[in-house]
Amino acid sequence: MPVRKYYCDYCDKQFQDTPGDRKRHAQGIQHQQAKARWYDSFKQQIPPIPNQPLCFHFVNTGFCRYGHSCKYLHPILNNNIQQQAPIMNTPSPGNVVGVSLGNLPPSLQLPPEGGYPHLPFLDWG
Numbered sequence: 378m379p380v381r382k383y384y385c386d387y388c389d390k391q392f393q394d395t396p397g398d399r400k401r402h403a404q405g406i407q408h409q410q411a412k413a414r415w416y417d418s419f420k421q422q423i424p425p426i427p428n429q430p431l432c433f434h435f436v437n438t439g440f441c442r443y444g445h446s447c448k449y450l451h452p453i454l455n456n457n458i459q460q461q462a463p464i465m466n467t468p469s470p471g472n473v474v475g476v477s478l479g480n481l482p483p484s485l486q487l488p489p490e491g492g493y494p495h496l497p498f499l500d501w502g
Contacts, residue, residue, distance in 0.1 A: 387411040410442060417445045 383394035388411045432449035435441040
């Protein structure tokens, strides 16, 4: 009997499909980081909170395992001065969460102003 394989979309990895292997993979730090990065790519950027505390781990190591979802501030070093990263990504009415009306698939685009053209009737019988 062939061994079934499981493919993880987050990690782009394939492994043997057993409950133990799936659990081990799902609890792994690489999978959790890849999953967090994938979900973070859909978050809207919000401006930082004034007087937000600095991320102790990021300041000491330059890395935070929570990435953009960290509740603490990750400073950017510019000329040896720590500053907050300016976030100027305000969504416009036609641009929601990185998707604009121009790059939607045809099935999700708005209908044309005058409506769709009438197609000739074809009898398929």
